[in-house]
Amino acid sequence: MEDKDLTLNEAVKIINSYFPDDKPLFVVDGNKFKASSSDWRERLKLKEMETGYLKMERIIVTKDVTMEDIAKRIQYFTDRANEIHVLISKDKAQAKREYIKLCEEQNSEYNELTLAQNKQIVNSLGALRAYRGYFGHLHFIKNTYDNLSWNLGEFSQGQSWFNVFGKDIED
Known part of the structure; x- marks a missing residue:
């Protein structure tokens, strides 16, 4: 530089x-x-998230997680997937790289929810069970350029499940 x-x-x-x-x-x-x-x-933080410089804070598996926290995090995944989808028409290779990063981010969080050491707290807290259910509704297919739109759309599909069914999961 x-x-x-x-x-x-x-x-x-x-x-x-x-x-x-x-x-x-x-x-x-x-x-x-x-x-x-x-x-x-606030405007700067939104721009940082929009451009991928700032990731929204990940959910940490604790008894303090609320359904509002989960809803915000799911919205982050959906918003980021939508931003990447727009990028497909401009730079497909960059869109695929960004999708891979987003997919790795969600895989990491889903892994935390399914660890044996977290089983008791996840099963005892409705918000965390709903979050685990959200990830269970993401059905990605082979990571190719042709499947990029489908895979990005899965984040919206998972959010739809959460909005209809997940928010009603009680402790």
């Missing part, structure tokens, strides 16, 4: 270029750098 000295205005312009449809994230007022709105942190 080439070293380059940027002015404050140039640096802010580069950052704001990632928010083309929104108002700018930051502004320069005189010689001061400041946020353009009070929601800048």
Whole structure:
């Protein structure tokens, strides 16, 4: 990477270029750098997740997990799958790489839910049983370019099951 000295205005312009449809994230007022709105942190975090720089926190198997936590995590998987699906038309190879990362992420969490050491807590907490059920409704087929849309769609299918049946699982 080439070293380059940027002015404050140039640096802010580069950052704001990632928010083309929104108002700018930051502004320069005189010689001061400041946020353009009070929601800048939330907007930046959403952009980081959207671009794959930030993954939503994984669910840790504890008695404190709520159905709301599970719903948010499932929404993350669905949103990320939808973003990757859009990428297929622009860069199929990159979309496949991103799908593989997402699939590995969900495999890791499903593995945690099925470990013998976690069996008692997962079986005793409705939210974790629902989360395990969500993963049980993901049916991926051979990982090829032709199957990429199908496999990404499985995240929405699993979320549909969760929204209809999973949210009603009680402790």
